[in-house]
Amino acid sequence: MVDVRVEGPAVERGEEILTPEALAFAADLQTRFGAHRDALLAARATRRAEIATARRIDFRTETVAVREGAWQLPPPPPGLVDRRVEITGPTEPKMAINALNCGANVWLADLEDANTPHWRNVVGGQVVLKDAVRRTLAFTGPDGREYRLREDGELPTIVPRPRGWHLPERHLLVGGEPSVGALVDAGLYLFHNAQEQLDRGSGPYFYLPKMEGHLEARLWALVFDHAEQVLGLPTGSIRATMLIETIPAAFEMEEMLHALGSHAAALNAGRWDYLFSVIKVFRDAGPEFVLPDRAAVTMTAPMMRAYTEQLVSVCHRRGALAIGGMAAAIPSRRDAEANERALAKVRDDKTREAGDGFDGSWVAHPDLVGVCREVFDGVLGDRPNQMDRLRDDVHVTPEHLLDVAGVPGERTMAGLRANVEIAIRYLAAWLAGNGAVGIHGLMEDAATAEISRSQVWQWIDAGVELDTGETVTGDLVRRVIDEEVAGIGELDRLDDARFLFEQVALADEFPDFLTLPAYSMID
Incomplete structure (x- = not known):
């Protein structure tokens, strides 16, 4: 048995x-x-x-x-x-x-x-x-x-x-x-x-x-x-x-x-x-x-x-x-x-x-x-x-399915900041036990964090030039992380979320799923 x-x-x-x-x-x-x-x-x-x-x-x-x-x-x-x-x-x-x-x-x-x-x-x-x-199914709230x-x-x-x-x-x-x-x-x-x-x-x-x-x-x-x-x-x-x-x-x-x-x-x-x-x-x-x-x-x-x-x-x-x-x-x-x-x-x-x-x-x-x-x-x-x-x-x-070059749009500092801020906010909530999180008027789940950290990793790896003229590097992303975390203020599991984001967005080798290292940080 x-x-x-x-x-x-x-x-x-x-x-x-x-x-x-x-x-x-x-x-x-x-x-x-x-x-x-x-x-x-x-x-x-x-x-x-x-x-x-x-x-x-x-x-x-x-x-x-x-x-x-x-x-x-x-x-x-x-x-x-x-x-x-x-x-x-x-x-x-x-x-x-x-x-x-x-x-x-x-x-x-x-x-x-x-x-x-x-x-x-x-x-x-x-x-x-x-x-x-x-x-x-029934539920009585705290109130x-x-x-x-x-x-x-x-x-x-x-x-x-x-x-x-x-x-x-x-x-x-x-x-x-x-x-x-x-x-x-x-x-x-x-x-x-x-x-x-x-x-x-x-x-x-x-x-x-x-x-x-x-x-x-x-x-x-x-x-x-x-x-x-x-x-x-x-x-x-x-x-x-x-x-x-x-x-x-x-x-x-x-x-x-x-x-x-x-x-x-x-x-x-x-x-x-x-x-x-x-x-x-x-x-x-x-x-x-x-x-x-x-x-x-x-x-x-x-x-x-x-x-x-x-x-x-x-x-x-x-x-x-x-x-x-x-x-x-x-x-x-x-x-x-x-x-x-x-x-x-x-x-x-x-x-x-x-x-x-x-x-x-x-x-x-x-x-x-x-x-x-x-x-x-x-x-x-x-x-x-x-x-x-x-x-x-x-x-x-x-060719139709792989036409990434045909996608219109810029690579911007605002986009980089959004990826960092939203991913860190979401990961803090996820680590605290909540996987469905309202952020800036949208209901976000783990897929949002995955695309956000992946895009940051890709931009670093490709040395993307932003609309500001800055090149995306690990140092630039760390500066943005500092500024966005300071702007978030007090939030449960924020330090852990930052650590996790840096782990999956700044790694030399691309981690296949952020939820795998994240899983080791709960319970």
């Missing part, structure tokens, strides 16, 4: 989640699939080295039969047919209740980028999910105010997002070694909620982040197949939406859907993690891959249009839904003009997505549900989606 041990501190109601049977199920997933995951992470490094040598990516020649084949995915399952408005957020009780009460179609319950993986968050998030599935799920109308479909393949869970040891965080998150959720969801007419659904190709999607298919057999679930009842948020994955969209097979439901297009991946993969490829200020790289840039239009075309050709990106604005209830500007920006973004053929999109705040729904209602009408819009006009080449 495999030795499984919990090394984390006690968590309120944790005994309901960490039952011997649930732990045995999670340990079984780790034993069966942990080494496979390790091999795939090693393959990532090999793949990046190949891309760095070639200074380009192309569609895989060995999978041309998949791209040219006539296969189709199963139709969307109950609860995932109409996804015109999806709200994202962490599995924190108050925010979860607000998300479930807001009128969205789907709640992306984020165990990944919007969640610091403190053990209390990992286990506490599972408690929230268990209660949410059973419609018993005595009570929050409960509404009893009238339908609640959003619950779709958790487990951690990416790269993240460990050091508080759950199997055979004396840390578990794979993704297997812990998905395994505990499935064990406690899969049958309950099916009994309620929905199902066990997931968002799958950070994958870099079809072999990683295939591993998830193996995990789901095994879970269905062990838990006695109907074949193909576990369905998942994959986030295409890495540049290698953008070249394997069809292969990833095919590899996930009967478990595949949709693809999603994001921005910050995608740009982070572009920098990471092409960091040695020369000045033509150096991005301008990240704020200038909008979804209307040619390379981003190619990426999103390819996603819609692939999804609808194969019978999957296409879900758009995040509206991160936090509406202001005190400043009417600022609020109208934020809503206008969101409306423009969602209008572009709906017009391109997306079937739905994300918002980060309940007050944005209305404008997102209004836009998609205007395009969809009474239809649940627009999967019948095949986008046969889309013909994307590698």
Whole structure:
């Protein structure tokens, strides 16, 4: 029998989640699939080295039969047919209740980028999910105010997002070694909620982040197949939406859907993690891959249009839904003009997505549900989606996807300062246990910190000249860090956040994920 041990501190109601049977199920997933995951992470490094040598990516020649084949995915399952408005957020009780009460179609319950993986968050998030599935979730705030799920109308479909393949869970040891965080998150959720969801007419659904190709999607298919057999679930009842948020994955969209097979439901297009991946993969490829200020790289840039239009075309050709990106604005209830500007920006973004053929999109705040729904209602009408819009006009080449030089915008001191300040503010909150942070009117998560520190690293490495005439060097960035930290003032974990930012932005060798060194600084 495999030795499984919990090394984390006690968590309120944790005994309901960490039952011997649930732990045995999670340990079984780790034993069966942990080494496979390790091999795939090693393959990532090999793949990046190949891309760095070639200074380009192309569609895989060995999978041309998949791209040219006539296969189709199963139709969307109950609860995932109409996804015109999806709200994202962490599995924190108050925010979860607000998300479930807001009128969205789907709640992306984020165990990944919007969640610091403190053990209390990992286990506490599972408690929230268990209660949410059973419609018993309630919370009383410090001021005595009570929050409960509404009893009238339908609640959003619950779709958790487990951690990416790269993240460990050091508080759950199997055979004396840390578990794979993704297997812990998905395994505990499935064990406690899969049958309950099916009994309620929905199902066990997931968002799958950070994958870099079809072999990683295939591993998830193996995990789901095994879970269905062990838990006695109907074949193909576990369905998942994959986030295409890495540049290698953008070249394997069809292969990833095919590899996930009967478990595949949709693809999603994001921005910050995608740009982070572009920098990471092409960091040695020369000045033509150096991005301008990240704020200038909008979804209307040619390379981003190619990426999103390819996603819609692939999804609808194969019978999957296409879900758009995040509206991160936090509406202001005190400043009417600022609020109208934020809503206008969101409306423009969602209008572009709906017009391109997306079937739905994300918002980060309940007050944005209305404008997102209004836009998609205007395009969809009474239809649940627009999967019948095949986008046969889309013909994307590698050159389109890799046209970084075609992105308009400057490299500015203001952009450098924004990267430093926002990343440090976010990392301080993350280290303190909060992975979803409002900063300057936007809801930020780990993807913001990743693109911010990556851009700083890239600009130093490339010796970028800013609009001020200054060249970006380590010394210049340290001066900016000094000034921005002084401007932030008092903030919990600020010194630790500064140390972490310098570690990942000023390193000689590019750290693949900032959350890996960050994880060693919590608990």
